[in-house]
Amino acid sequence: MSGNGAAEIVEKALREGRRTLSEHESKQVLARYGIPVTRERLVERRQDVPKAAGEIGYPLVMKGCSAGIAHKTERGLIHVDLRNAGEAVEAYDAILAGMNGEPGGVLVQEMVRGRRELVMGMTRDPQFGPCVMFGLGGIFTEILHDVCFRRAPLERGDALSMMGEIRGRGILDAARGMEAADRDRLADMLVRVGRIGLDLDAVAEIDLNPVILAGKNPVVVDALVILDVPRRKL
Amino acid sequence: MTNKVKDKAGRVPAADPFGTADFERIFHPRRIVVAGVSSEGFSYGGALLKSLQAMGFEGEILPVNPRGGTFSGLPVFPSVEEIPGSVDFAVIAVAAKAVPAVLEVCRLKGAAGAEIMSSGFSETGTPEGKALENEIREIAARGIRVIGPNCFGIYCPRSGLTYLPNPDLPRESGPVAFLSQSGGMASDFANAGKWMGLRFSKTVSYGNGADLREAELLRYFREDGETGVIALYIEGVGDGDAFFRELRAAARKKPVVVLKGGLSEAGGRSVASHTASMGGSGRIWRSILRQAGAVQVEDMTEMAEACLAFSLLPKRAVRGISVTGGGGALGIAACDAAESMGIAVPPLGDGVRKEVLALLPRSGASAANPIDVANPYTPPETLKRILGIAAREDGIDLQIMVFLLHHFKHIALTEGKPIAEVVPCAAFADSMADVVRETGKPVCIVLPNTKRGIEDLDIVALHARARQAFLERGLPVFDEIRNALRAVGHMNRYYGGKEGNP
The missing domain is CATH 3.30.470.20 (ATP-grasp fold, B domain)
Incomplete structure (x- = not known):
């Protein structure tokens, strides 16, 4: 401790x-x-998404991650049950667009069932x-x-x-x-x-x-x- | 609190935060100064002095007023300095501005403590009031322990010390200690306890708590051999950390019943998380009290009833009860209340049930548990036999006997006698005391009274006499079944929790 x-x-x-x-x-x-806590990687570049996703393992969750962000759900910054690299990259793009240029990255996270x-x-x-x-x-x-x-x-x-x-x-x-x-x-x-x-x-x-x-x-x-x-x- | 240096375990080092106090001389003083008596009109000092005399305080009372003369048959000293010899304790009821000087002289006269009834200190919120209270604290730190200011002082049955407007509190001691931030609550509780059957060891109304207050008093009462249960009324505490530690330590040794005033949620705190928004003071307080192992009550009646149960009933949890009385609805109400408290009302076994049934009228009665005697005039001897038989059930740890005394009004009218003459109060009380002695299982008495109006004052008086008869034999009395079970529920949480099976 x-x-x-x-x-x-x-x-x-x-x-x-x-x-x-x-x-x-x-x-x-x-x-x-x-x-x-959940196993997760913070990803700041689009090209790092597949590798991080592979390390965590599918299915996974991706979330916008910034100190300034509250109410992630309401802002559509949480994508769940992503099952392959294609879906993960797509989610990355959508989250980044939703963050409106706020500093931070995207969390690639195990999906806890x-x-x-x-x-x-x-x-x-x-x-x-x-x-x-x-x-x-x-x-x-x-x-x-x-x-x-x-x-x-x-x-x-x-x-x-x-x-x-x-x-x-x-x-x-x-x-x-x-x-x-x-x-x-x-x-x-x-x-x-x-x-x-x-x-x-x-x-x-x-x-x-x-x-x-x-x-x-x-x-x-x-x-x-x-x-x-x-x-x-x- | 959070600024103090912490040890490795994250706790503030356990240096003793409290001073020393000669509590024996504070609670049982032999020479007591009363500063602030006035022979012209009402004075708090004068009222307290007369209350001490009415209580039969055996020590020497030394009234003080600059004008001298006599008061209530006693010579008045113009100043504390002029009192010959040393003193044990002082009651100070002079104007706030004059308090520090009087307190200092009492200290020099060797007083172990003083109760300051005067107001005009920190409770006013003014800089002058706060400064005066600081002066009191400084004097206290030099060796006189202060109760108050802005308080009603001490009520101690053994010595005859009493609260401000209370010349007629019992002199009989008992196991209940009471600490109260509020003087009004202190006085109310002592008076309610008087007729409800509570007897006190020592009680303190500490008001602003400039010096002695809840944490240190909890420690004292934890170790006080005369005290078996501690009751506490608080609105706020001086030092949350010390309070928590002392409360927890005291509750591990004896039951501590806490009535917390001001539990409504304080709004408008600036917080950012859900946790903080839900951690308002009321919720935190309840959690802290539970964590410390205190018994939490919601009002003064519940506090008194819990203290009564802790005072008079065996120190253990109750698994199951029997309920005996008249009327099916009362029995059902008893079962409902018991279930909500997690107390069983086990059906009587066949053998026991048949024996009980043989003592009951043929129609309308039931010996299942609740036992419906179907006759409010069932003789004391029969009730004694019924409870004696029911006590043989293993699952029954405590018996509740409901008396519906108002039914005797009918007999009184028929016979043309006062109701007090037709109700065998003493015989009822004797029979129940016999049950306890012969079975080793406690009995709680319930005396519901639906006739309390002005035309039924004889019945109201009857209930007061009946209550006294039971209490004199050590049997706790409650107004309603639900109240009795609520008190037993508190015992179960306390003793059950200690044994690790909540």
Whole structure:
């Protein structure tokens, strides 16, 4: 859980005057803390697409990747289930056109298969410091608000108890042919998200959404790290 | 908090943030200064002094007013300096501007602590108020522990110290400690506890909390042998980190029941992520309290009922219950409430059921569990036998007995007697106490009263007397089945959680 190199990624972004990390940078920070993220390559030249796609393996997902881009779905910057080099290059062209010249690149990413989407995150409470969130992810995060928090540092028991606290806790059990989620792995991820909050003061907020259960294994599919947004006391 | 140097584990180093306090002399003072008594009209100091006398405070009360004279039969000292010898504790109710000087003299006189009832400090939000409170803090740091300012002080049954307008709180001690940011809540809770059957070890209204406040008091009550359950009313905390650590440590040792005021979401925070937008103060607070292992309640009644259950019932989780009373609807309501709390109402086994049925009227009764006795006048001895038999069921850890006492009005009218004479309160209470003693399984009493109007004051009074009869025998009493089960649910979460099976 060393986080080696994570601080450098954050510092570089701050030096560039940025308030967010791109999805790719965000995942690099997570990966340095041992949190499982999608396998992916950032591609900045059209001719590199086939090679990157081959390394990741089909089918794959491609996304516009820039620190300035939010709402990728709404802007048509996510292309899924690409099955060959031709489709990948076509997607590259479409994404680049949609980015309107914003700096950044295109992420070539493994397509994680799983019907269950979770959310994890970190926010700073004025009174209690970094607090870790866990709950239902994807579109349900905003619709159901079925989430709970724990103050960092999380003990293992704290993280496990979060999984029993949300109303939708049954989603973690074995059901309809799906395996029970790996709760130990989920707990481990939550502990590590809290660790990032304790280690990196410049990280103001983190969203990991969705965290998809691929079988029983959780993988962070999209990530957003917000840096040092000025906060006022409540 | 986040600026402090962290250790490798990311925690602020565990240097003890608290000073030392001689709590024994603060809660049980032998010589107490009351600064700010006035013989002309109402004064807070004067009101408190008279309350101390009414409570039968055994120590020496030393009133202070520059004009001297006498007050309520006691000689008044013109200043604290002129009091001979040393003092243990001080009640300060002088104008805010005069408080620091009085506090300093109390310190020099050897007082271990002082409660400052005066307002006009940080709660005003003015620079003058804040500066005055800082002065208090500086004096406190030199060796006198301060409760307040802007508070109602201490109520301690054993010594007779009492809150500001409360001359008539019980002197009987019990296991409940209470810490309250709000003086009004402190007073309300003490008064509600008085008739609901709570007995207190020590209670503190700490107001602005310039010096002593929630975290340090939690640590004290965690170790206090007289305290078995801690109740806490807070709106905000001084140091979130210290509060969390002390709350968690206290909750690992004894139940801590927390009523948090101000849980509505604060709007308008500038945040960029979904996580932060959902992490408003209310949601974070609830999560933090749960993480610390505290028992969360939504209002004062629920807090009192939880404290009553923790005070009087065995310290363990309850798997299943029996419910005995009259009326099918009540029984169904009991089952619904129990299920929502995760408490079983197991059917009685055949043998037990037949034995119970033999004691019941032939028609209208049911011995399934809930047990419907179908007769509100069932004699105490019969109820005792029914509960004694039902207790043999393995899955029943606790029994609930519902008395519908208002039905006795009919008998009172028929016999032309006051209702108090036709209800065998003491015999009912004795029979239930016998059940507990003979079966080793606790009994909760429920006394619903649908007749509370002005024409039924005799029934209201009857319920108060009945409640007292049960409480005197150590049996907790609740107004409704749902309230009893909610309190048991809190016990289950606390003791169940500790055993690792939520």
